[in-house]
Amino acid sequence: MADEQKEEIVMTPSKKGKTTHIRIEKRKKLDMGLDDSVEHVGGGKNAGLVVNKQLEDDEFDLARPQLQIGFNCFLVDQKTEQRMVESRRLKFWYVEGTEYLDQVTTAYEFFKELVKPENFPRDYVGFIKKCMKQMQKLEYKLAQKVDLEIKLLDEEDAPLSPGLNKEDKRPVEEIVREKMLHILESAYPNVLEVEDLIRMTAADESIVMLQLSELKQRDLVREVENGKVVRHVLEDNKTEVQMVKQMPTIAANQQPTIAIITANYGEKLAVDAMMENKTTYVKFKSEGESNVYTMGYIGEHRVVSTKLPAIGHARAAQISSGNTTTRLLGTFQNIEHVFVVGIAGGVPHYTDYYKHVRLGDIVISSCDDKGYVYYYCEKVLRNREGDIQFKMKTYSPREMDLQRVIEKLQDRSRRKPEKTFWEKYITEGLEILKNQEADFNRPPPESDRLYMGIGDDNVIEVQHPEAPDSGMNLHQGTPSIHYSPIGSGRFGRSEQMRLDFANRHGVMCFDTEFDQVLESIVGNRKDSFLFIRGIADYGDGTRNKEWGPYASLAAAAMMKAIIKMISNPYLSEDED
Numbered sequence: 001m002a003d004e005q006k007e008e009i010v011m012t013p014s015k016k017g018k019t020t021h022i023r024i025e026k027r028k029k030l031d032m033g034l035d036d037s038v039e040h041v042g043g044g045k046n047a048g049l050v051v052n053k054q055l056e057d058d059e060f061d062l063a064r065p066q067l068q069i070g071f072n073c074f075l076v077d078q079k080t081e082q083r084m085v086e087s088r089r090l091k092f093w094y095v096e097g098t099e100y101l102d103q104v105t106t107a108y109e110f111f112k113e114l115v116k117p118e119n120f121p122r123d124y125v126g127f128i129k130k131c132m133k134q135m136q137k138l139e140y141k142l143a144q145k146v147d148l149e150i151k152l153l154d155e156e157d158a159p160l161s162p163g164l165n166k167e168d169k170r171p172v173e174e175i176v177r178e179k180m181l182h183i184l185e186s187a188y189p190n191v192l193e194v195e196d197l198i199r200m201t202a203a204d205e206s207i208v209m210l211q212l213s214e215l216k217q218r219d220l221v222r223e224v225e226n227g228k229v230v231r232h233v234l235e236d237n238k239t240e241v242q243m244v245k246q247m248p249t250i251a252a253n254q255q256p257t258i259a260i261i262t263a264n265y266g267e268k269l270a271v272d273a274m275m276e277n278k279t280t281y282v283k284f285k286s287e288g289e290s291n292v293y294t295m296g297y298i299g300e301h302r303v304v305s306t307k308l309p310a311i312g313h314a315r316a317a318q319i320s321s322g323n324t325t326t327r328l329l330g331t332f333q334n335i336e337h338v339f340v341v342g343i344a345g346g347v348p349h350y351t352d353y354y355k356h357v358r359l360g361d362i363v364i365s366s367c368d369d370k371g372y373v374y375y376y377c378e379k380v381l382r383n384r385e386g387d388i389q390f391k392m393k394t395y396s397p398r399e400m401d402l403q404r405v406i407e408k409l410q411d412r413s414r415r416k417p418e419k420t421f422w423e424k425y426i427t428e429g430l431e432i433l434k435n436q437e438a439d440f441n442r443p444p445p446e447s448d449r450l451y452m453g454i455g456d457d458n459v460i461e462v463q464h465p466e467a468p469d470s471g472m473n474l475h476q477g478t479p480s481i482h483y484s485p486i487g488s489g490r491f492g493r494s495e496q497m498r499l500d501f502a503n504r505h506g507v508m509c510f511d512t513e514f515d516q517v518l519e520s521i522v523g524n525r526k527d528s529f530l531f532i533r534g535i536a537d538y539g540d541g542t543r544n545k546e547w548g549p550y551a552s553l554a555a556a557a558m559m560k561a562i563i564k565m566i567s568n569p570y571l572s573e574d575e576d
Contacts, residue, residue, distance in 0.1 A: 006028075006029045008050050009050065009132045009133075009135045011128065012054075022147065024135055024146045038050060038053070049129075066094055068466065069089070069351055071462040072461035073460055084152060087149075090114075092106070098142045104352040107351045110134060110143065115452065124150075128148065180201055180208065181220060184221060184230065188309065189283075190230070212229065220234075234436060241279075244283055254295075257337070258298075260303060260340075260341055262340075262342050265307065266552045267343065267555075269433060270549070270555070271556045272294045274298055275296030280292065281294075281295070292307055293331070306324065309324060322516030322519055325516075329521070337526075337529065340530070341531075341556055343533065343535070343551045345510045345538055346359065347508050348538050355508070356465050358535065359448040359538075359547045360478075361479050362481050363484060365532070366483035368505070371396045372485055372505075373396055373529075374488075375486070375487045375488075375489075376488050377390050379490065392489065401566070402530045402562070405562055405566060423479075423557070425561065429556065440553045443546050450463070485507050486507065488515070488540070489513065509533050510541070514531075532555045532558050533555055534551030534553070
């Protein structure tokens with residue numbers, strides 16, 4: 001009798017047009033009868049697996065799933081070498097009374113095990129069999145039924161490639177010109193020699209000289225002393241620019257109280273677009289590091305912004321960023337709050353709508369239960385048992401005024417989720433930045449593509465998790481706001497290491513290495529600081545040029561909203 005109470009895993013296929021459904025469900029053995037519907041009963045290592053005959057279309061009915069995960073597989077027919085794209089969806093139903101968190105955890109772990117690189121099924125039979133075997137495991141006891149939906153996408157509906165490592169078919173001159181502009185923007189406000197551009201682009205000198213001439217004609221680059229060049233900022237008509245050897249003396253009542261640090265050119269443009277009555281001072285040096293400071297007003301607050309003149313992620317560049325921060329805080333000694341504003345890479349969650357971060361979203365550094373707002377991984381270690389350990393540094397503000405402001409912001413967002421008063425700053429910023437070389441408009445939604453590596457340079461494209469309630473998509477096409485610590489550090493090329501680190505510490509985004517900036521902020525006894533990050537990709541914010549400008553603008557708009565709330569935490573209520 002006890003044996004009869006055991007569960008069987010029953011698979012029932014159905015096909016309609018180009019869509020195949022594989023329903024896999026648990027049934028009590030007592031309920032099973034060897035009738036005409038059964039095609040095969042497994043034995044040996046496949047004991048407990050039952051395969052039914054294919055149902056007719058009208059016999060197959062599935063209610064709305066409680067949770068689903070969708071992904072695309074990019075396939076190559078070994079015989080014809082024809083490339084195909086399959087859409088696959090895993091739909092889950094659970095034991096009655098299963099909490100939402102348990103639903104999410106079960107689906108996520110089931111999916112992760114299914115697509116493990118070392119044993120990812122390469123054919124239908126293997127894929128279906130693995131699903132059935134996983135349903136037998138105790139850790140998935142809450143999953144009552146799974147439906148695997150497989151659909152071969154038509155060529156016009158399918159993304160033709162994973163979108164990774166695309167071949168650049170543009171003329172070499174255009175590629176070199178774009179690369180030169182990026183190098184000059186990374187270095188700004190520092191000047192570079194032509195030899196630097198030739199070396200960094202690895203291009204022929206004649207091509208570099210020709211493209212440099214074109215950039216000068218377009219007023220994007222200007223020549224300074226001894227033939228050196230620097231990125232020329234196309235300022236809006238509200239900004240006065242002064243080239244100085246030394247910073248002028250600033251009257252006491254004009255001293256800024258808020259400093260804003262950016263790391264790339266687009267970030268600084270977006271931040272400066274949030275200011276009124278501003279002046280930019282370029283402290284120019286033909287040798288060594290130059291500095292750029294833009295001073296103006298946001299609300300009633302006098303602010304100053306700067307850009308770190310670093311190129312790349314080398315340690316020398318990170319040390320340079322710390323030195324720049326020290327000079328900023330030494331030059332302007334009345335600073336009370338420090339904002340670090342710009343782009344980052346989101347941490348995706350493939351099943352949990354509430355934890356999933358998308359391109360264009362905003363993450364604000366919020367203290368966790370330990371009081372930390374920033375986790376920096378110095379090194380990944382393994383102990384004798386093979387367990388992963390992270391050697392890290394943590395940072396937390398001593399003064400909590402900004403944390404209290406964002407708590408007010410969170411509270412307001414919960415009470416009035418339909419009101420996003422800060423979005424008007426994005427609109428105003430777009431008008432100011434419309435003549436810039438970069439496009440700060442929000443990219444089309446189809447460009448927000450999410451991937452998971454499954455080994456051997458193969459990837460699957462994972463669909464974004466759907467809202468449990470369709471009515472929750474209040475801000476489709478606009479940024480969602482998330483609150484968590486920020487992460488960064490050295491994980492090599494391991495995506496899994498980074499995701500594991502994020503999961504352990506509640507991190508929702510990763511930026512490039514800002515530990516030296518934080519060391520300078522803390523070392524200069526600035527006890528109030530905040531990171532605001534717009535999500536530009538799913539790495540560290542450096543790889544997606546398409547979303548970078550918009551993500552910078554979204555972060556800058558949120559920065560303006562928070563700064564205006566510093567003296568009046570209820571300002572957001574007033575602006576409805």
